[in-house]
Amino acid sequence: MDSLKSSNLGYPRIGVNREWKKLLEALWANKIQESEFEKKIEELRLNHLKLQQEKGIDLIPVNDFSLYDHMLDTAAMFGIVPKRFNYPGGVVSLSTYYAMARGSKGAPACEMTKWFNTNYHYIVPELNDITPVLTINKPLQAYREAKQKLGIDGKPVLIGLYTFLKLSKGYKSGQWDELIALFLPLYAQILRELEQEGVRWVQIDEPVLVSSLSVEDMDRITHIYKQLHEAAPGLNIMLQTYFDAVEHYEATVSLPVQGIGLDLVHGYDRNMQHMAKHGFPKDKVLGAGLIDGRNIWAADLQSKLTLLNTLSQYVPYERMIIQPSCSLLHVPVTTGQETKLGSEIRQVLAFANEKLDEIVLLTKAVADKDSEPIARELEKNQQALREINASSSRKKEHIQEMVERIDQQPSARAGTFAERRILQQNKWNLPILPTTTIGSFPQTSEVRQARKKWRTGEWTEEQYKTFIQEQIRLWINLQEEIGLDVLVHGEFERTDMVEFFGEKLGGFFFTQNGWVQSYGSRCVKPPVIYGDVEFIKPMTVEETVYAQSLTNKPVKGMLTGPITILNWSFVRDDIPREKVAYQIALALRQEVEALEKAGIEMIQVDEPALREGLPIKRQDWQHYLDWAVLSFRLATATVKNTTQIHTHMCYCEFHDIIDSIRELDADVISIETSRSHGELLHSFEEHTYDHGIGLGVYDIHSPRVPDVKEMVHMIDRSLSVLDPELFWINPDCGLKTRGMDETIASLKNMVEAAKSFREKSPVLSSSL
Numbered sequence: 066m067d068s069l070k071s072s073n074l075g076y077p078r079i080g081v082n083r084e085w086k087k088l089l090e091a092l093w094a095n096k097i098q099e100s101e102f103e104k105k106i107e108e109l110r111l112n113h114l115k116l117q118q119e120k121g122i123d124l125i126p127v128n129d130f131s132l133y134d135h136m137l138d139t140a141a142m143f144g145i146v147p148k149r150f151n152y153p154g155g156v157v158s159l160s161t162y163y164a165m166a167r168g169s170k171g172a173p174a175c176e177m178t179k180w181f182n183t184n185y186h187y188i189v190p191e192l193n194d195i196t197p198v199l200t201i202n203k204p205l206q207a208y209r210e211a212k213q214k215l216g217i218d219g220k221p222v223l224i225g226l227y228t229f230l231k232l233s234k235g236y237k238s239g240q241w242d243e244l245i246a247l248f249l250p251l252y253a254q255i256l257r258e259l260e261q262e263g264v265r266w267v268q269i270d271e272p273v274l275v276s277s278l279s280v281e282d283m284d285r286i287t288h289i290y291k292q293l294h295e296a297a298p299g300l301n302i303m304l305q306t307y308f309d310a311v312e313h314y315e316a317t318v319s320l321p322v323q324g325i326g327l328d329l330v331h332g333y334d335r336n337m338q339h340m341a342k343h344g345f346p347k348d349k350v351l352g353a354g355l356i357d358g359r360n361i362w363a364a365d366l367q368s369k370l371t372l373l374n375t376l377s378q379y380v381p382y383e384r385m386i387i388q389p390s391c392s393l394l395h396v397p398v399t400t401g402q403e404t405k406l407g408s409e410i411r412q413v414l415a416f417a418n419e420k421l422d423e424i425v426l427l428t429k430a431v432a433d434k435d436s437e438p439i440a441r442e443l444e445k446n447q448q449a450l451r452e453i454n455a456s457s458s459r460k461k462e463h464i465q466e467m468v469e470r471i472d473q474q475p476s477a478r479a480g481t482f483a484e485r486r487i488l489q490q491n492k493w494n495l496p497i498l499p500t501t502t503i504g505s506f507p508q509t510s511e512v513r514q515a516r517k518k519w520r521t522g523e524w525t526e527e528q529y530k531t532f533i534q535e536q537i538r539l540w541i542n543l544q545e546e547i548g549l550d551v552l553v554h555g556e557f558e559r560t561d562m563v564e565f566f567g568e569k570l571g572g573f574f575f576t577q578n579g580w581v582q583s584y585g586s587r588c589v590k591p592p593v594i595y596g597d598v599e600f601i602k603p604m605t606v607e608e609t610v611y612a613q614s615l616t617n618k619p620v621k622g623m624l625t626g627p628i629t630i631l632n633w634s635f636v637r638d639d640i641p642r643e644k645v646a647y648q649i650a651l652a653l654r655q656e657v658e659a660l661e662k663a664g665i666e667m668i669q670v671d672e673p674a675l676r677e678g679l680p681i682k683r684q685d686w687q688h689y690l691d692w693a694v695l696s697f698r699l700a701t702a703t704v705k706n707t708t709q710i711h712t713h714m715c716y717c718e719f720h721d722i723i724d725s726i727r728e729l730d731a732d733v734i735s736i737e738t739s740r741s742h743g744e745l746l747h748s749f750e751e752h753t754y755d756h757g758i759g760l761g762v763y764d765i766h767s768p769r770v771p772d773v774k775e776m777v778h779m780i781d782r783s784l785s786v787l788d789p790e791l792f793w794i795n796p797d798c799g800l801k802t803r804g805m806d807e808t809i810a811s812l813k814n815m816v817e818a819a820k821s822f823r824e825k826s827p828v829l830s831s832s833l
């Protein structure tokens with residue numbers, strides 16, 4: 066390289082208007098043919114590349130695009146298809162690919178879980194007894210497409226072998242060497258073919274390098290990269306890390322690769338300390354991850370230039386590339402459509418496209434220090450940041466004072482769980498193995514259309530309210546007919562469990578089009594926390610009280626917890642995250658109290674993102690768990706002993722955090738279990754859990770209606786490790802993504818499974 070370059074690590078797939086999502090869903094609904102789908106998808110993919118080319122990015126990633134998820138792509142590329150999908154071998158067809166992601170008749174979907182500490186979910190490859198083969202060289206195909214159709218000399222991206230294996234399942238720890246030996250020749254072939262094609266740089270993502278790896282792990286990684294270097298010595302490998310600082314810095318930067326990509330936002334302190342202590346190798350290029358790929362704030366460009374200057378003490382600019390801290394998959398596409406935001410806010414926002422502009426601007430600013438237009442851009446950026454930092458919304462003294470003295474706020478229930486349990490049993494008189502759901506019912510097109518009409522002014526507030534009440538009434542009746550014991554109002558008034566609260570709490574703003582992929586075609590629009598968070602008025606009381614007025618069965622109030630609101634929002638970065646969490650907790654406490662005062666005495670405070678927010682490095686876990694647990698307790702501790710606090714978690718491995726889950730001191734927790742095929746159950750063999758608990762008895766991500774037998778089997782297994790007196794029966798998660806018919810059919814089977822249990826088990830029935 067002869068001068069400082071700019072690069073990108075990955076571009077959002079979804080398109081400015083979520084075209085990608087719409088195409089996938091149209092294909093699944095048989096509304097378009099595969100050929101039309103492929104044509105339109107190609108258009109989208111090429112447009113994304115063209116945009117990066119026009120912006121002036123030097124190293125444009127290819128093969129970052131996916132038809133669902135990049136881990137699934139990698140598994141499919143290696144022919145890793147579980148036997149239940151009857152895969153005949155060869156290139157994996159689109160129908161098999163989507164069957165793995167979404168399930169098909171008789172074949173449950175592959176497990177899906179969180180991608181590190183993000184809200185993106187990947188499909189977990191199942192390696193069990195499968196011999197991988199290279200069915201297609203996908204990075205090469207993507208490289209050729211960009212070159213032939215746009216003249217772009219792209220940078221193929223692929224998931225590194227070690228990260229791929231670490232995130233897969235279906236093998237034992239003793240099998241590492243065997244597995245590496247199976248995959249190495251395939252990776253070597255990919256790289257050799259890229260080298261022969263004339264590729265300059267390939268980006269190999271190894272985010273596991275930032276996790277708490279052992280020395281043995283590092284030895285295996287060293288072995289892998291030695292072999293790959295030997296296979297394609299003429300190819301430049303950018304070994305890309307992100308989401309934190311590398312764990313074994315010296316060993317990592319000594320690997321036989323040509324570039325090391327470091328996250329200098331989320332791993333800033335530690336990576337800089339490593340560099341100060343050990344320097345940076347003279348024979349390598351530094352991929353300087355300067356622009357935050359996980360948040361939507363405009364960078365402080367002046368301080369980034371200062372940082373670049375510091376970095377140049379370790380690496381000359383000729384061996385440096387400016388890039389985002391990680392793929393831009395985790396931020397929305399462009400601020401261009403946010404026409405309703407005031408200028409104070411809009412000018413401090415940077416989504417994917419604006420982040421690319423920042424990267425290009427920084428690259429130019431280094432090359433041309435005296436440029437006046439660049440100086441003007443830099444000054445504009447400084448002025449915008451000064452304005453937002455001086456904004457009164459960032460300094461609400463009464464809130465900041467409470468947070469400064471957070472230890473003075475109540476954070477423990479009045480009675481112990483044992484005391485509360487008796488009081489609550491007497492109050493609610495529920496049957497053994499009570500049945501409930503997680504909160505949301507189908508967000509049908511009718512519901513979304515109704516909201517659209519209300520938002521665009523076609524419907525009045527009153528019309529929309531009446532519509533929501535009709536939905537609540539319909540579903541209260543249905544839940545009674547189905548025979549559930551604890552009901553919910555259905556969350557019809559909510560677009561999303563976090564966005565909804567973001568629209569109602571002070572200190573937030575929300576975007577019109579700030580969509581981000583969450584899993585498959587499903588997107589979320591994270592609200593933005595820009596100021597101090599405060600409760601303004603009750604947010605959920607009206608709908609919950611209305612639902613309760615329609616039934617004698619208990620209706621659970623339904624809130625999203627402080628940590629989930631924090632983790633699924635874009636958060637201001639001028640104060641520590643834990644302080645923002647406490648602010649949200651104190652605001653939610655007022656909602657919990659308002660519900661209780663209105664007679665709602667079962668309240669669920671969902672914390673599905675609690676595990677996701679766990680720092681990647683183990684040494685940072687305890688501090689996070691301490692403030693996360695405290696936040697939940699601050700939000701829920703002030704209720705009466707007879708008020709039953711529920712919580713819910715999904716999509717991740719809970720094994721490591723069961724002790725913290727217990728410390729939440731929720732009376733009942735519902736946890737997703739079935740998509741990981743009951744693996745969580747092993748945790749309860751090792752740890753006792755002594756509060757109320759419901760392990761999801763069926764997967765809600767698939768349209769498949771599970772039969773009674775399957776659910777009886779799940780319950781049976783759960784009761785072998787959990788106390789039946791504390792056990793609840795519920796699906797894995799909310800039902801908002803499901804259709805009406807399948808939801809009703811599945812819940813009927815679930816209630817039947819619970820009843821058959823109560824009848825068949827004399828031990829259980831006697832305790833009724």
Ligand SMILES: CN1c2c(nc(N)[nH]c2=O)NC[C@@H]1CNc1ccc(C(=O)N[C@@H](CCC(=O)N[C@@H](CCC(=O)N[C@@H](CCC(=O)O)C(=O)O)C(=O)O)C(=O)O)cc1
Nearest residue numbers: 510513514516517560561562563583586587588589633802
């Ligand atoms: C529990 N999960 C959640 C996560 N993160 C969150 N922030 N929220 C979550 O619930 N992370 C982990 C999981 C991920 N799970 C899901 C599940 C489902 C979705 C989902 O369904 N997303 C929807 C978008 C939801 C939404 O805001 N809808 C708007 C409608 C927007 C729209 O497209 N309107 C159309 C008209 C409507 C129509 O015709 O259907 C338009 O404007 O043209 C609303 O309800 O008003 C999705 O579609 O992807 C996400 C994560």
Ligand SMILES: N[C@@H](CCS)C(=O)O
Nearest residue numbers: 503504505671673799
């Ligand atoms: N109450 C929410 C939780 C999802 S994690 C729902 O049911 O959709």
Ligand SMILES: [Zn+2]
Nearest residue numbers: 673715798799
């Ligand atoms: Zn859930």
